[in-house]
Amino acid sequence: MSGIMTRNGHPDRAGGSRFGQRIRRRYAQQMAQLPPGAPTRHSMQALFEDLRAAGTDTASALRTIRQLVVERLICLDCNEGATLATITGAMTELAEFALDAACTESSRALDLLHGAPVTPQGTRAELCIVGMGKLGARELNVSSDIDLIYIYDQDGETAGDANGRSRVSNQEYFGKMVRSIFALVGDTTEHGFVFRVDLALRPNGNSGPPVVSLGALEEYFHVQGREWERFAWLKSRVVAPTQAIGSSCAQSLRSIVVPFVFRRYLDYSVFDSLRVLHRQIRDHATKRSAGKPERANDVKLSRGGIREIEFTVQLLQVVRGGQFPELRTRPTLSALQKLARSGLMPQTTADALGRAYIFLRQVEHRIQYLDDQQTHVLPTADADLEWIAQTLGFADSCAFLRELDSHRELVAQEFDALLGGAQKECKGCNGTASTPGASDFDELLAQLSGKFRERVSSWRDHPRVLALREDSRARLARLVLRTSQWVSEGKVTEEAAVRIADWIEPLLRRESYLALLLERPNVHERLLHMLGAARWPARYLLKHPGVIDELAGNAMFEERFDPADFEQELERRRTALQSSGEDDDEALLNLLRRAHHAEVFRILARDVEGRLTVEQVADDLSALAEAVLRITTRWCWDRLKNRHRPDCHFGIIAYGKLGGKELGYGSDLDIVFVYDDDDERAGEVYAALVRKLINWLTVKTGEGDLYEIDTALRPNGNSGLLVTSFNAYSNYQQQRGSNTAWTWEHQAMTRARCVLGDAALQARFDSVREAVIGTERDNVGLREEIVSMRAKVSAAHPVRGERFDVKHSPGAMVDIEFAVQFLVLSQGCRHPELLANAGNIALLLRAQACGLLAAPVGENAAQAYRTLRQIQHRARLNEEPTQVDQADAQSERAAGLALWAAVFETSAAPEPA
Numbered sequence: 001m002s003g004i005m006t007r008n009g010h011p012d013r014a015g016g017s018r019f020g021q022r023i024r025r026r027y028a029q030q031m032a033q034l035p036p037g038a039p040t041r042h043s044m045q046a047l048f049e050d051l052r053a054a055g056t057d058t059a060s061a062l063r064t065i066r067q068l069v070v071e072r073l074i075c076l077d078c079n080e081g082a083t084l085a086t087i088t089g090a091m092t093e094l095a096e097f098a099l100d101a102a103c104t105e106s107s108r109a110l111d112l113l114h115g116a117p118v119t120p121q122g123t124r125a126e127l128c129i130v131g132m133g134k135l136g137a138r139e140l141n142v143s144s145d146i147d148l149i150y151i152y153d154q155d156g157e158t159a160g161d162a163n164g165r166s167r168v169s170n171q172e173y174f175g176k177m178v179r180s181i182f183a184l185v186g187d188t189t190e191h192g193f194v195f196r197v198d199l200a201l202r203p204n205g206n207s208g209p210p211v212v213s214l215g216a217l218e219e220y221f222h223v224q225g226r227e228w229e230r231f232a233w234l235k236s237r238v239v240a241p242t243q244a245i246g247s248s249c250a251q252s253l254r255s256i257v258v259p260f261v262f263r264r265y266l267d268y269s270v271f272d273s274l275r276v277l278h279r280q281i282r283d284h285a286t287k288r289s290a291g292k293p294e295r296a297n298d299v300k301l302s303r304g305g306i307r308e309i310e311f312t313v314q315l316l317q318v319v320r321g322g323q324f325p326e327l328r329t330r331p332t333l334s335a336l337q338k339l340a341r342s343g344l345m346p347q348t349t350a351d352a353l354g355r356a357y358i359f360l361r362q363v364e365h366r367i368q369y370l371d372d373q374q375t376h377v378l379p380t381a382d383a384d385l386e387w388i389a390q391t392l393g394f395a396d397s398c399a400f401l402r403e404l405d406s407h408r409e410l411v412a413q414e415f416d417a418l419l420g421g422a423q424k425e426c427k428g429c430n431g432t433a434s435t436p437g438a439s440d441f442d443e444l445l446a447q448l449s450g451k452f453r454e455r456v457s458s459w460r461d462h463p464r465v466l467a468l469r470e471d472s473r474a475r476l477a478r479l480v481l482r483t484s485q486w487v488s489e490g491k492v493t494e495e496a497a498v499r500i501a502d503w504i505e506p507l508l509r510r511e512s513y514l515a516l517l518l519e520r521p522n523v524h525e526r527l528l529h530m531l532g533a534a535r536w537p538a539r540y541l542l543k544h545p546g547v548i549d550e551l552a553g554n555a556m557f558e559e560r561f562d563p564a565d566f567e568q569e570l571e572r573r574r575t576a577l578q579s580s581g582e583d584d585d586e587a588l589l590n591l592l593r594r595a596h597h598a599e600v601f602r603i604l605a606r607d608v609e610g611r612l613t614v615e616q617v618a619d620d621l622s623a624l625a626e627a628v629l630r631i632t633t634r635w636c637w638d639r640l641k642n643r644h645r646p647d648c649h650f651g652i653i654a655y656g657k658l659g660g661k662e663l664g665y666g667s668d669l670d671i672v673f674v675y676d677d678d679d680e681r682a683g684e685v686y687a688a689l690v691r692k693l694i695n696w697l698t699v700k701t702g703e704g705d706l707y708e709i710d711t712a713l714r715p716n717g718n719s720g721l722l723v724t725s726f727n728a729y730s731n732y733q734q735q736r737g738s739n740t741a742w743t744w745e746h747q748a749m750t751r752a753r754c755v756l757g758d759a760a761l762q763a764r765f766d767s768v769r770e771a772v773i774g775t776e777r778d779n780v781g782l783r784e785e786i787v788s789m790r791a792k793v794s795a796a797h798p799v800r801g802e803r804f805d806v807k808h809s810p811g812a813m814v815d816i817e818f819a820v821q822f823l824v825l826s827q828g829c830r831h832p833e834l835l836a837n838a839g840n841i842a843l844l845l846r847a848q849a850c851g852l853l854a855a856p857v858g859e860n861a862a863q864a865y866r867t868l869r870q871i872q873h874r875a876r877l878n879e880e881p882t883q884v885d886q887a888d889a890q891s892e893r894a895a896g897l898a899l900w901a902a903v904f905e906t907s908a909a910p911e912p913a
Contacts (some may be wrong), residue, residue, distance in 0.1 A: 014078040016387035018308040019372040023071040030064060031071070038076060038086050039069045041093045048101065057104050059184050062098045069094050070142055074369050077362075078391040087365060091140040098185050098194045099129055099148075099240035106180035107241075110173060115159030117152070117170040125170050126153045127211075131239035132201050132232055137330035141361065143368035143375075145196035149236070150178050150211035153249040169212065178210040186764040190568055196374065201232050214252055221260040230261045234823060235330045256581075262321035263327065264702075265546055266518035270318050270815075272471070274311055275419055299360050299367070300376035304408030306360045308415040309353055315418065316344050323594055326576035332357055340864060343553070349414060356407035360390075363404065366391055386719045392446050394872075401709060444477050448484050452497040458482055464508040465813050475514040479504075482524065491525065496532025503531065503538045507545055516549060526551040526605070533608045534877040536665065540604065541632055542734035544705055546594070547601035556602055557611055561620040563627040570595055570631055588635060592628065593703035599624050604665065607877070614866075614873045626654075626755045628706060629671075630699075636692045644685055649677040651726065651757030653765060655713045660751040660839060662869075664876065668708035669697075670748075670913030673716075673723040676761050682725070688724045696872040715741070726761065730768045741772075743785045747821045749773055770835050774828040782826055783904060790818050796837065803883035804893055806868045806875075811896030813872070823847050840865055844899075857895075857902050864895035 014020055024031065033044045033050060044065055051061035071270040075541040076082035103347045107127075117125035127420055132147035134140045141783045152174045168176075178199075186197035202208050203220040204264045214222070228729045236257055238250040272879040300306045313335045321327045325340055329335050331355050340350035364376050379385060382397070389400035422426035441460055445453055457467040468476065483500060507513050517524040527548055530537045541548060549557060573591055603620045606612045612620070629652055637648045657663045673693075675686040697706045714720050715732040724732075733741050733749065741749075749772050797808040807813045828834045831850050834843060841862040848858025871889070886893070 005793055007151075012079060013387070013391045014075045016384075016782075017074050017078070017369040020071050020074040020368060023067045027064065027071075029066055033073060033625050034065075034068045036260065038082065039072055039090045040092070042625055044069065044094060044097045048097075052282070052524070057185070059189065060191050060602075062101060062184065062194045063189060064336060066094060066098070066194045067192065070372070073142060077365060078369070080782060081393075084361050087363075088139045088141065091144065091555065093132070093141055095140055095146050097133055097240050098183065098243050101182040102184040103127070103129070103177075103241040105184060106177045107838070109180065110177055112166050113161060114166050114173055115161055116757075117156060117173045118157050118417075119156045121154075125156055125174075126244055126247055127174055127241070128238045128244045128247070128249050128253060129181075129240040130236050130253070134235075135239060135367045136235035136237040137332065139331060139370065142365055143372055145198045145374060147198050148199055150174065150815075151217060151249070152251055153214055153252065155215075171209070171213070174211040175209065192463055193869060198816055202227075212258065216654075217253075217899055218256045221256065225260055228271055228277045230270065230318055231274065231277070231311075231543075232313055232614060233257050233261050234317060246543065249378075258328070262325075265510065265512055267737060268319060268512050268519050270315065271419065271515060271519050273614060274315050278307075278311055278419070282822065298376050299363050299378065299379040299404075301407075304410070304412035304794070306357065306364065308375070308411050309357045309360070310565060312353070312415050312418055313339065313480060324573065324576075325580055325582060326573060328580065338769050352410055353414060355413050356502050359403070359407050360411075360663050362392060363388065370448045370475075381406045403490065403581055412453055417599055417675040444480065447481060448825075449488075449806050452484060452487060452501070455498045455501045459505070461608060462505070464505065468508060468511070472508075472511045472514055475511075475518050476508070477597050479524070483528065486525065493532040496528040499531040499535070499538050500528055503541055506542060510545070510748070512559075513548070520549075520552055523548060526752045530605060532610050534874075535879040537608060539879070540601065540665070542602065544597040544601065548870040550598055552602050552603065557606055557609055559602075561623055563623050566599060566624070566627050568596070574635070586701065589701050590703045592632060592635075594694070594703060596624065596628055596706055597704065614870050617873070618657075618662045618664065621665065621667070622658055622661040625669060625707065626665055627667070629669075629756050632696050633689075633693055636696055640689055640692065641684070642681075642685055642688055644679055644681050646678075648675075648686070648689065649682075649758070649761070650675050650686060650689065651753050651765065653729075653763045654753050654755045655748045655751060656710075658755065659748075659837065661753075662839070664873070668710050670712055670713055671755075671815065672711065672729070673760075674726045674729045674737060674757075674763070675723060676726045676757075683723075686723045687721075694850075700717040713745065729900045730764075733772045735769055738797060738897060743782065744789050746772055747786065747789070747823060750821050750839060769837075770832075773824055774832065774835050776829040777826060781824045786818055787904060791815070791866055796896055799883070801883075803881075804886050804889045805883045806872045806889065806892075807882060809893070811893040811900065813865060813868050814842075814895075815896050815900050816850060816861055816868075819861075820847075822843060822903055823852060827852055853899070857898050860895035863901040864892035867892050868896075 033047055034045075047065055048536070051064060052058070056064065069090060073082070077087055083589055119125050128151045130136070130149040130151055132146055132149060135146045135148075140146070143592050152170060156170045158170065158173050179309065182197055183293065184195045187193065199210060200206055201226070203212055203217060237247050238247075238253065239360070252558065298305060310332055313332050316339055317329075317335055319325045320342070325336065327344075329338055329340060331418070336350040336354050338344070338359075339345040340347045352817075363378075367378065368377060368386075370379065370384055378389070385397040389395075389397045392400060394400040394403070395454050416728055448456055448603050465473070467477070471631070480501075483492070483497050486496050487494055506514065517527070527541075530551075531541075544777065550568050572587065573595075574583060577587055579593070600621070603612070603617060603624070606616050631650070633648070633650065637643060638652075644760060651674045653659075653672045654670065656674065657667050658669050658671070659870075673686070673690045677686070679685075694709050694711075697709055699705060712718055714722070715724055715729060734744070735741070747793070752769055754762045757765070793814060797805075799805045799809050805812060805864055812879055815839060820843050824834045827847075830834065831846075831852070833850065844853070844858045844862040844865070847853045848855055853861075868889070871884060872882050
């Protein structure tokens, strides 16, 4: 056999296929009717028309085409090394073509008998044939059955025959059509079959009707839809008839299927469902091979087989696809790469699983080439194994089997790593692995101790706990036991255990979070560490519980926020939403919020773990706010109905904490909007943009909000326009005309930055800012105004008692900030190094370096400011007051008072009112 050559010069290895041999003998005269090369829909259609013109009936013509197509694919695969996509693509097109032809034939015959099916609106009712599994994913193999579900759009009645008689319901009409299609495609005749047809995945399985309406399907999903059916519908696709693809029926179907398969939240509850399904498949395979060891080597269902690759991919898709629409892809190989690009799987793992999938599918095809049997079990005959090895390019079967074992071991390890974790029960305090049932509450409490036991005991009669399903109560018990075990081992604190109970109690109705923590012990442990370190993380996690999945990755703690990556990822997700027609305002609002909350949580996790300084936290939170402003502005402009140009000439000027890059968790944004556009419509257009932008940033959706916005620093404050031209802003700040800025506005200008706008606008703003704060002033009058403003701030924030408020007490942060602002406004004209928006600490050091402050007044004040920020930051993280004992901040207070005295020539800062 190895010495025979094909016409293309390749060894003729296809002869080892017994099925191929039978086809060549049976259809020798028709072989030449299929054009050379890979079969296509066009070539199948042409062959079908030729056969029909020669008098062949539809059923026989479809079966003949199937035989010729498969024989061609055997030759292309075994002799010419055709790609997997070539083989599966051709088989998928064959199925789509055959179903379309069967639909045409069946509807023509039924219309003559009963008339067309009609909706209540008087239009023809539509039928959609939904391909599931490999057909839906365009991955059909050569001996696959095809899993189909038949859906029609609306109930109604047919129009009747030519005489108006023989009317039947639409459901009866389409039921007859299903049987007719089955006969044309699935019945076995002298020419064999086109495809084996399986309808078991339809609602209610084999006990359900063969065809259901869209309304009935939607109700079924809501009332009876099971977890395993979500995996089945993941790859669903309307495959026939041709006119139904992209029809309103298909679109309505998609709108029903997507929310059933993909939930809005991270859905870890499907892990157990997939484990059960996988166990059932394994058990079934074991029973089939009992007493028949030759059936044990199944490349699809055995350990490390094709099914485990598919389950690995589909599990991650179903868990994450609700929030990441780019993962909603059907083909396995495509999904692997998208999982890697989304950071849900290492690229090396995705590539290795992809290679294993291709290899296993090619082996599966060769098994089926032998005798056209729907089997995935390696043959036991040595000659057959040798043939498979040779067609795959191996020298012998031993080399082939070694490669097969290597791929299967890798697949099994990845599958076990993903699904094997929660099968190991954590040991209870008594050293056993038993998990008490939800009803055995006293047994559970007996294994706990201390404050954690007291906290959990309050759940005995808690409505949320009592309302849990049995499996969820069992999950909760296992989670409590694991937490208790870690407390006893000293891995986490008792305070952390109590706080996780506080955190999880309001979330018990959202059972997926129980599943997430149970499935991911590393997430559970890291969450406990975070909750034990500070109180504020628990409050944030209660508002945004979905972000805890960010704790799964080890790399998170080593990284810093990257604005470019953040914006690129959001644009990629927006594109994915656009491709599926889901990019409405609400979807984009929620997308922005989820991404923002996740990034804030990453920064918070690094902060609590001590990986970031206070300054780095502020830098990252400020950079995140700027990125959100940029991307939200772009999206709002794209969706602005009255925009007058493709790109907006618009800028945002940040003041306060964002301007000074000192943003904290939950800080609002002090911003001013300007435009640099001479178009006569500009004022109206940019006003509409700003209204939309503020709404997008502040409106509360199901995912929360982004930021509170304060625009009081715009020209003329709250009585001024929401957005002004840059020229008007410049004139106002530079005291041109009768309407000019106040001194306190120039104080704010010392910390202002242009955080959005093109390079030209940013340069113009920098020039205006330097001109404003670098103007020579009457320093006596300036000193009086700033001291007066400080007194007003003190009156508004009185400090009572003997404790030291790190922000508002004399010598505290506000004193230091006012002193820096005076130095900049009074001396910036002589010392340009003070004009940069470098932050209070850097400016104090510069003021000392240029002789404006005697050493070590500047450096002491700089260190004091840093320390006070750290104290304030820790207090807010732990939800504690920002007042400390005088003795705990004695040196910082002294440094602040010394700075005030040096700058304002007084012996002490103003006493609080």
